[in-house]
Amino acid sequence: MKKAGIVTFHQALSYGAKLQAYALQQFLQYNGIENDIIDYTCHYMYTRNIRPIRVGTQHKLKSFVRSLITMRQTGIDRRKSVAFRKQYMQLSRPFNAENISEAADEYSLFIAGSDQVWSPICVGFDPVYFLNFAKPEQKYSYAASIAVKELPADKKEAYKNLLTDFQEFSVREQSGANIIKNLLGRDAEINIDPTLLLTEEQWNEIAKPVINEPYIFLFNVRKSIKLIDYAKQLSKKTGLKIYYLQKERIHKVKGVTYLDPVMANEFVGLIKNAEYVCTNSFHGTAFSVIFKKKFAVEYQHIGGRNIRSEELLNQLGIKNHEITNDFYPNPDEKVDWDNVEKILSVERKKSQNYLEKIKENL
Structure with a gap:
């Protein structure tokens, strides 16, 4: 069976990150695109929430207690995150930086996004989120965010090399579309966050x-x-x-x-x-x-x-x-929810049409 692989921040200790990953997977399934979320462990993401117990020279007890509270909260969060992934996400086999290249032979295409997968600072600018392991004909995105209005000058060439052979671009913000246009001379669709794709x-x-x-x-x-x-x-x-x-x-x-x-x-x-x-x-x-x-x-x-x-x-x-x-x-301010639903329906249809182009290449 031909499958798409979603490459996103599904392991992040963020409710939004987990829910946008779940939502994109569900929306793809609803639209006939079989898929797995690629269970890629980014070393930077995994370690950034692990904090040592700190005891400074001043306010030692306060610093110690805060560190203990943070460690406890992070531990609970990790357990809850793992439980959610196991129950609600369809995942690939585990991948890391050493074996991610093997995924290119196991999936027909890949979709990078949503979330800040193309941020110049988030997750240590990990090239896996730019699908550097995939073949050119396998590279797509959905509502990917660069998360800045302008690229750092020292990263422009790297972005150009990483994005140049994508088949289709879908980004989350107008600023991202502008960057791609200026960098590559190509157009990118602007699509809503995956959480808003589901009713x-x-x-x-x-x-x-x-x-x-x-x-x-x-x-x-x-x-x-x-x-x-x-x-x-x-x-x-x-x-x-x-x-x-x-x-x-x-x-x-x-x-x-x-x-x-x-x-x-x-x-x-x-x-x-x-x-x-x-x-x-x-x-x-x-x-x-x-x-x-x-x-x-x-x-x-x-x-x-x-x-x-x-x-x-x-x-x-x-x-x-x-x-x-x-x-x-x-x-208690009144909101015209009927009008809101009309706007969301138009945006969902726009995303559906974009995904149809991807489906044709499965």
């Missing part, structure tokens, strides 16, 4: 409830005082408890109930069953849209701006949901 009904099939009472779900990828304050004000107004899922639980926040890391389908369930969602995460925003939730999102945070969430809500015509220094949105 609410399809996500309901795996969403698992975690909490048995009405609640506010607070999820951030970077700690934000503003986001926490907004959730607390909402809690005071509604009388609902706040359940807080945080990437690294090293800052104690009063007035919230902390959650340990969950399986990715439980993350979906946490958003599905929430009365309100407060987030600065793209996938927190995306699933709030999928499940038509009452939500608020913060774009600006320490380390940058959540451009992806901003662009998504603008694309879908959803306004007045951003938390800023000057504005706390009304989470």
Whole structure:
């Protein structure tokens, strides 16, 4: 049987990374493309979340305790990630940098993406995510992200060499399409994140409830005082408890109930069953849209701006949901969900048409 191989960040300790991998696999299956997620272990990705216990010269006890908490959280996260992959993903045999070239003889073609697989800094600029092991006729992408508006000057030649023989390009952002056009003189399609390819009904099939009472779900990828304050004000107004899922639980926040890391389908369930969602995460925003939730999102945070969430809500015509220094949105603001679904249906059809071109070459 002819099969496609998906090359993506399925092993990352990120709910969005796991769920976009799952979603792309499912969407390919729905459209008649048999596939495996290539079970490639990137050494850089595997080790970056392993942190030694640190004891500095100052605040020794505090540093030690924070390291212990981080190690515990990472351990739980890893176990939950492995469990999700085993239960919900169809994987290839294991591959690493030494044997990945063997995959070229086991699959008809490969799809790089989604996620930041072409980032110049993410995962140590691993060429496997550029399909360097595959034959030219096997190379495709779907919603691959370069994650920068301009390439570093010292990497332009490497990008040109790695991408020049791709058969078709699909990227996630306009900036990525611009880079490919400037670098190779070729056009790239812009397609939506795979999580948005699946409907609410399809996500309901795996969403698992975690909490048995009405609640506010607070999820951030970077700690934000503003986001926490907004959730607390909402809690005071509604009388609902706040359940807080945080990437690294090293800052104690009063007035919230902390959650340990969950399986990715439980993350979906946490958003599905929430009365309100407060987030600065793209996938927190995306699933709030999928499940038509009452939500608020913060774009600006320490380390940058959540451009992806901003662009998504603008694309879908959803306004007045951003938390800023000057504005706390009304989470009960009406959204024209029928119009949102129409836009998503058009984008799903666009992605379907792109994948038909890939299917012809299986």
